[in-house]
Amino acid sequence: MKERSPICLFTYNRLEETKQTVKALKANFLATESELFIFSDGPKNSNAKRNVTQVRNFLKTIDGFRRVHIYESSVNQGLAKSIISGVNMMFENYETVIVLEDDLITTPNFLDFMNHALDYYKTHKFIYTINGYSPLIKGLNDDHFYLHSRSFPWGWATWKNRWDLRFFNKIEIESYLKKHPHALKYFEQGIGEDAGAMLVKTLKGTISSWYIRWVFGNFIERKKSVFPVLSKVQNIGDSEDATHYNGGISAYKFKIDESLKRSFSFENTVELQPADKRFLKYFTKKYKLIHRLRLLTTIDGSRKIYKELQAKVLG
Numbered sequence: 001m002k003e004r005s006p007i008c009l010f011t012y013n014r015l016e017e018t019k020q021t022v023k024a025l026k027a028n029f030l031a032t033e034s035e036l037f038i039f040s041d042g043p044k045n046s047n048a049k050r051n052v053t054q055v056r057n058f059l060k061t062i063d064g065f066r067r068v069h070i071y072e073s074s075v076n077q078g079l080a081k082s083i084i085s086g087v088n089m090m091f092e093n094y095e096t097v098i099v100l101e102d103d104l105i106t107t108p109n110f111l112d113f114m115n116h117a118l119d120y121y122k123t124h125k126f127i128y129t130i131n132g133y134s135p136l137i138k139g140l141n142d143d144h145f146y147l148h149s150r151s152f153p154w155g156w157a158t159w160k161n162r163w164d165l166r167f168f169n170k171i172e173i174e175s176y177l178k179k180h181p182h183a184l185k186y187f188e189q190g191i192g193e194d195a196g197a198m199l200v201k202t203l204k205g206t207i208s209s210w211y212i213r214w215v216f217g218n219f220i221e222r223k224k225s226v227f228p229v230l231s232k233v234q235n236i237g238d239s240e241d242a243t244h245y246n247g248g249i250s251a252y253k254f255k256i257d258e259s260l261k262r263s264f265s266f267e268n269t270v271e272l273q274p275a276d277k278r279f280l281k282y283f284t285k286k287y288k289l290i291h292r293l294r295l296l297t298t299i300d301g302s303r304k305i306y307k308e309l310q311a312k313v314l315g
Contacts (some may be wrong), residue, residue, distance in 0.1 A: 004066075005115050007129055007137040010082050011256060012041045013051035015058060018102040025100070025169050026064040029262060036065040036092060038088040040291045042073040054101075062208045080210040083275055091160040098123075098157040104238035106132065106155060110232040112262045114157045117226055120266045122159060128223040130157040133233040136253040137278045140229045140270065143200035143261075147271040148279055149218070150191045153211040167217025168210060172202050176220065183220070192283030198297035204292035224271065228264075230257035251291035252282055 007025070014213060037266055043049040055160050062068050077085065083099065090097045096118045098111070110132055117130040127147075132155030140146060166172055173299055184196040198212045217226075231254040272279055281287045295301030 004030055005098050006035045006037055006090060006094050006116055007098045007100065008086055008090060009038045009100050009102065010079065010086060011038060011055055011059065011102040013048050013055060014102050015051065015054045018055055019058060021100065021102050021104055021118060022062055024105045024142050024148060027105060028108050028111040030115065031065055031253060034065055035067045036109060037069045037090065038071065040070065040072045040080055041082050042076045044076045050315060054102050056227065057065050078208050079267060080208040084208050087163060092165055094156060095160045101156050103131065103235060105234040105236055107232045109257065109260055109262055110155065113228060113232050113264060116264050117266065118157055121226060126223050127226055128162045128218040129225045131225055131227045131234065134227040134229060134231040134254060135279065135282050137229065137253050141263065142230050144229050145266060146268040147224040147269060148227065149224060150215055150273065154235050164217065170215050174203055174215060187216060187219060187300065191215060192280055193285065194283045224309065230255055230258050249292065249304055250287045
């Protein structure tokens with residue numbers, strides 16, 4: 001049997017979403033051939049302890065994989081530290097890793113796609129990650145793939161030799177920005193309108209994002225990320241039915257892969273131009289505003305807008 005890339009699943013206190021994530025992952029064609037490593041973050045406070053305990057009780061019942069390993073943190077690390085330390089640990093023994101969070105529904109061929117892409121691009125050093133999720137890009141054939149400098153944190157994979165810890169070093173990032181005063185401008189032009197502010201907030205500690213540091217480091221090295229035209233992942237984190245729905249609204253459009261194909265022709269890969277509006281529009285304030293205005297025309301949409309505003313007011 002061919003060795004499959006290990007899967008890392010990062011969980012916290014969302015039981016129902018975690019159950020859905022595991023159910024879909026377990027339905028993957030390669031699930032029984034894959035090892036699953038689960039990292040359970042510790043509770044932030046006494047209120048979160050009950051939910052974290054419920055999640056951990058469920059995690060102990062998971063089967064359907066080659067092996068299941070569970071790592072429970074006694075303290076709350078937060079997602080950024082959890083992912084960085086968890087992936088670091090995986091690369092002590094493995095050359096590749098597939099990473100998921102606890103609010104992602106994968107297609108049955110998600111693991112096939114990830115493993116095949118990791119193998120195909122393993123010698124392409126300018127590729128830094130494989131994405132399972134893909135925003136809809138019009139004008140591309142469903143069986144094609146595309147490259148862009150930005151990646152998505154919703155189901156991704158990478159190699160040990162592309163996981164550079166310098167990318168997460170805030171001091172090094174700040175030093176680079178001081179030496180290159182126009183870097184943030186170029187970063188926004190190439191990655192998205194939201195990218196500069198997200199990076200600055202991370203450096204100031206206002207938010208904690210491993211992702212934007214990862215993207216920035218690879219952007220300045222001119223590396224690319226691989227996307228399928230048909231998404232292999234659906235994010236349920238902004239679902240109103242989610243146990244810990246926080247009011248956030250996703251404006252991304254996507255087309256889910258329902259083909260169940262298990263082989264992929266990566267020769268059919270096109271590189272999007274850095275300023276391709278089909279991709280970058282999703283990260284503009286204008287696009288997000290228009291999306292919310294359209295939501296206001298429906299009862300369910302208006303309810304989402306209200307909950308988003310309520311979450312912002314309550315902090």
